[in-house]
Amino acid sequence: MLLMSIRSVCSWLLLFLGVVPGVFAQDSLFTYHLLDSVRQLRPDTSTVRIWLEESRRTAAYFDGHKKENVFLQEAIAMSQELKYPQGLSMAYNELGTSKRNKSQYILAEDYHERAIKYAQEARDSVLLCQSLNNAGVDCRRLDKLQKAFDYHFAALQIAEKIGNIKNICVATNSIGNIQLSEGKYELSIERFQHALKLEEESNNPLGMAINLGNLGYAYQGLGKLDLAIQHYKSSLAINEKLKNATGKVICFNALGAAFQEKKDYPTAMEYLQKALQVNDQVDDKVHMAESYMNIGKLLSVQNKHEEARGFFQQGITLSNYWGFKSMLMDTYKALALDYKNSGDFQKSLEATEKSLLYKDSILNEKAAMALNQMQAIYDVDRKDNQIRTLQHDKMVGELRTKRNVVFIFALAAFLIMLTVGGFFYIRHRNLEENKQTLQLELRSLRSQMNPHFIFNSLSSIHRYIWSNNQEEASDYLTKFSKLMRLILDNTQHTFVSLNKELESLRLYLDLESLRCNGIFDYRIKVASDIHDEEVLIPPMILQPYVENAIWHGLVHKSNEKGQLDIGIRLEGRSLVCTITDNGIGRKRAMEIKARKGKTHTSVGMKVTQGRIDLIRKINNKDASVVVTDLEDPGGEPTGTLVTIILPAEFIF
Template identity: 70%
Template sequence: MSIKGVCIICLLFLSYNLWAQDSLQVYRQLEQIRSMRPDTAKLSAYLKAGRSNSRYFDQQKQENLFWQEGLLLAHQLHYPKGVAVLYNEIGTSKRNKSLYLIAEDFHEKALKAAEDAKDTLQIVIALNNVGVDCRRQDKLQKAFDYHVRALKLAEQIGDIRNICIATNSIGNIQLSTERYDEAIEHFNKALALEEKSNNPLGMAINLGNLGYAYQSKKKLDLAIQYFKRSLAVNQQLNNPTGMAVCYNALGAAYKEKKEYDHAMVYLQKALEANEKVEDKVHVAESYLNIGKLLGAQGKHEEARKYMQQSIEVSTFWGFKSMLMDAWKGLAEDYKAAGDFKRSLEAADKSLLYKDSILDEKASMAITQMQAIYEVDRKDNQIRALEHDKIINNLRTRRNVIITFFLGAFLLMGFIGGFWYIRHRNLEAKKQTLQLELKSLRSQMNPHFIFNSLSSIHRYIWSNNQEEASDYLTKFSRLMRLILDNTQHTFVTLNKELESLKLYLDLESLRCNGIFECRFFIDAGINEEEVLIPPMILQPYVENAIWHGLVHKQPTEKGLLDIEMLLEKRSLICTITDNGIGRKKAMEIKERKGKAHTSVGMKVTEGRIDLIRKINNKEATVTVTDLEDEQGNATGTQVTIVLPAEFVF
């Protein structure tokens, strides 16, 4: 086997491996999306994956499976906006393959779905898409009407991108219908918008369009100025396709001015630029344009060489339209040189390609009509299946209901009575628990008032009258808050924290500032929406101060940290002090001979137990002794877990 043959086999093998890897990746992604829940998130995943893999499906000449399955899901979800977006994507994909009739059908379906969704942006996008489809099929009046509608709606919602598209398209239609002044007006409007939006590609396109409009009006110098401005922008963008278009346009304009040297310079530049363009039809076009220019100068032998090169490139790549034009150009050149026999032969070949193109267009139109028919038939089948499915489900449901009622009628009395008695007992139990909880909650008022009055008494005897008055003012504010809050089963977190901070201010004054309190509230907590039982934290805060922090050495600063976290459906409140710890506190208590049990702690524990029983949710209190590495007490941590309740 030759080296060339081995190289070809290696390339084929490498191409196959790359294709296999791409296929595996695409289908893995497809299976992953299929496993998702059928909702709008899944639909978005289908849409995104369809866009990223569109080139793969185009290369395989297959329908985009992501978009096909996404479209089916959008119909099942009765989500018209999703239907509109997917129809727009599929239609644009068909237009890029020159299937304009099918593209128009899909974009019209997208328009209907967008109107059903009452989504103005999607309506504008669909209108512009249908307009472009119609313009490509030379349905100029229909295209004009669609773009005018799109322009009006885009201006209403201020969508600059679609305003530019509609304005530019209207200008192109007017250019095609020889309404040059109106076309120039629209191109200038589009150009101004593109400059405002800082979109250089749009600027280049509209500058080129203005050049074509002025060229049509025989204002060649002005046309050349616009072509050069468009060329400058394309050069900044390093856009070889745009540069080649501008070079060709400049060559044609200078040829029309009979400045053949300038024309040749730009056409040669177009040929060089087209070498960097993936679509080789532009290379064939450049050869043909140079050939025609040489023919116009009477350089027939040289002209035919370039035209022959155009024919060779077009034959290799199968560009039938370019072959038709090249043979036609060759026929005209032979005729100009007086070689009528060869001119007739070239003209016959041009006509053969013209007939072939017409046959292909007719065949393609029939194929597209059949494709549209098949798509519509499948859509109707889907609707029919959905309708039959709904009817069958209703029938099945009706039969199940009838069977259930017939079979369960004798048991309903017994079951109903049983559930009624059970419900009544549960309600009675719940009311009992709520009354008990209310009773416990009401016990907090005299308990707290007693402790606070005792503090005031000690404070008055140990401080001056002015400070005692200030203390009493703060105490009265605190009493009002507590009396208001304890009228309710739950209060907002900001109200509870307000009363707790006021209480801590009083205790700090009373203890001569021996401790500092810090609050840490989770950023995800909205204090005005989260609810908490009133006075649920105060007993634990009080316990931390009077059994932990007041016994610290005077040289050590007491710290009390109160932290609030929201995890799933639980509110976690953590109270941490750096006091002497529970063990030392008990020793001090025993030494002083005090056998007093904290009423506040006992009542609060009872409240939390009742909250757990009533709500049937987690509600716990955990006390942790904090120690250092040597086992010495460094404080106490109380963690209170309550069911999260919200205002809404």
Template identity: 60%
Template structure:
């Protein structure tokens, strides 16, 4: 078909020959091995020589779809896809751009680069709307919905999937309709709206049954099992898991069978039917051993270890958990190591060996923090890539605007010269006084901007540390504690976002956010410490003002460098006093003391820099400059009893600020 179109086009014989050669490549050379790289790029060069038209774009897209593994294996961008985008942009071929950007966005999503995926899929949507192709609009909407779902932005995901659903219904596109419906069900499932999820999954299941799509049927049956398990209807969940398993066995989907075996094992574990649960988990393990990606085997070892923990078979459980740890260390599975170490900590805790339990729990926390840092770095790299993409897109527009801008600059400069000549005498007479006033204002504004900048650093640091606490409950599927944690965390985030807009906030709001933070940290540390907050009677908490987030870094330092290393339960005391025009805040802990904390840090290697304390010290220094006072400093005292460390006391001194 491609050859026929080419022959009727008024090209030269040379162009016809190029099209014929490119077509032969498509027909005879679909699978490309690692040794065919020279042939791949000769094919690309041949297509590049073709005239810019839809035939060329379609050839590029077909080759791009067949060569993802080739380019991914070399860590390179798909050159055919990039050429298709460039050619479509030159032609202003909206349909080609929509298809190419959809492919590019999906490839980024498959590599967990969700920010880039969202950017490219939104470009695909705009191009599809320009082309007025309903099918491409629906596909783009579904793709954006999936991107937002992977980023846990459920409201936006629901909005795009709902729009895709309406578009698919209008176009009678059953495939896109099934995808949108199933995606909406998954959003309901993630939001714990199980009854609504069941209704949506049943609708998607009927569509897939009408299409006779067995993979879609298996997926929806499994999703219905998840929903009924969420409602606590374990027998009904097991029935759907078994129905999904039967379909996966029929289509010989090893991954689907493994998922079903794991789900059945988890469900029977909840029913306390441990022998049957173990049987299904062992079946999942046997299947995963046949798969090249060993992370599935590691997950099965962890699931079996947790089951044996629950049965009280601690020594046997350790063997499976150690297998998971060995695989995690060999292949670098950080999330697996985090979960395996946590399960090993629970094992030793229930076995009565609290020292080993604490050691394994610390290993788990280290890997959680490492995963968060890695995710933050990945997202930063994606943001940098987006910046580069936008910069490249703007270069052409910028070149077109330069000529017009140069003419405007000439006229503007002439007008300025005339104006400056007219006001020259006035500027000479009043310049000295104006410059002096301006410099004074500039100095004060500079200090204020520096203070805001430091406060802006403080909040991301605090949010980063707080987010690491939430992973344990999500991964362990502890719904009640996870719900409690998320409720407090979301309230704390709202307070942080509101407070960060102000240089000073009322003391009661600062203490309220501090209490929420302490509750979250106590929960994260398994209530290894208690705390108390006392405020002097002469303080009206609504009228006395304090910089936001000024106490939290010292509280965090007391917990993680002092209290968590105690074998017994620790105590943290926070006191707020008002002495004339000076506000004093003391943070006292009965931890191991700074000297022993430094020894532990040096022994384990430097894993953490106290960024929060450095930023806070900078803030206090700026407050001292702005107010031109010595009443702004921090004092740290080591507490001792007969020469032995009994804790640390931090005194924060600030000039008192009042609302009225």
């Protein structure tokens, strides 16, 4: 009833302002009037759903003005306040899909992973299927095919268990597309046929058209061109019935390619010309540019070079006007091949250079976009942490208020014990405040580790990009993003499990190995009597010493490959961590540092030493760091041993 009343209020407001629902997203004044009206509603789950509904209806307005959808932001904020995981999952699904539509796939994957987490918390199987399928699509766009397969397969298993046909179709079709891209045509055909059968039973013509087209691609990959053409034509018939211009263009282009492969050039040209005609009905002009390029390729293989270049030039002109860099890269590449086949090698070289120029531009844009998206993910995580901290402070404040009330009543009831009770209370409070002060100092020191490490890693990514090592930059960035996620998770806690800390340390060492061109190897050995899921350790406590061993010991080593050994063992109630390197030693490192005129002191070492001192004060237990210089029998330095002793903490 509440949901119906809210909708009635919104409908009344539409009539009052004289704006019909279908066009209100074009009116910014109306949008913000509606925003204010919904903000006046009582905060509950029904209001969250209203925010989500309005976010979908206003999506075109906010996308057109390149603004964040405030309705979605309000839905997320209210869901967090209400601790409503279902609302958070739906909102993050919408937000992730919006980012994917703008080709911001890293952000989309992050938001859809949040949606999965909250759908699991809400125990909503349908929402979980949808979230898993969305994350799978993001991974496919990022070429993470194995991860995409895992997401879609998990969605398929859940959807089949609950009998959700829509998500079964999505997951099955997506798995088929992954297998198609990997060249597993027979397996993909089985998936597409199963999905087609389900779409037919559900009477979903668009789904039928998509799966028929996908079957055509699979049969063409197997060289069964007649079967491929048959399925393309079946898909085309449905798209024509649906008056789906984009679908018709895709089918015409596919048919043109199939007939070209059959060397039936007149029929291929007929279909490509039809695609060109239908392109006038499609808003996205990239399809028209693609059609010009395909016709040019067809003419080129027939040695009609002048005609081919005319179509190539039309595609280039259109792509320049709309800024289709990827299409420009492909068209110039096709033009270069045409010039080469006609014997004009100079012009072929010029066209190739232009193709490579656009390729470099695309790679640079992707790298910049990836960095921006990682920064956005970091900002969102930081904002979420601030919200959680505020909620925690509010709860602590309420608990303190209750405690004070109880304390006042206790004093009234036990006046005789006022002096003794007051003495012990003041003493206890002073001890607690002193401990809280030490813990705040420890938290402050721990928080300094993030910007210190992030600065070094971003500098390395910057170096890779400027040195035009896109593949290494991409690999480095992928590992860096995973490491950042672990650090952001781990540094929220005073202690984390040993296996999580070692996972982040391995990622860090992999990144440093890439950064140093593999000049060292490393080993991590955990004693057999340690269960790394149960032992706790302060986060980022080993990383500064590992970093120091690499950059002051191993990078200067020239006569043999560097070796870094990390050992973890228990001695009584203490956790002993050792970091051993075969570097040049501290004395030689200080000489090199003095020769280069460097006076910088390691921030990471200084901060970590402060953390260990505070751990010793808070716990009244043994916690120390000992650095030992290693030497051979002749007194020559052979490396450094760092021994870190921490109080042993356990989950149970």
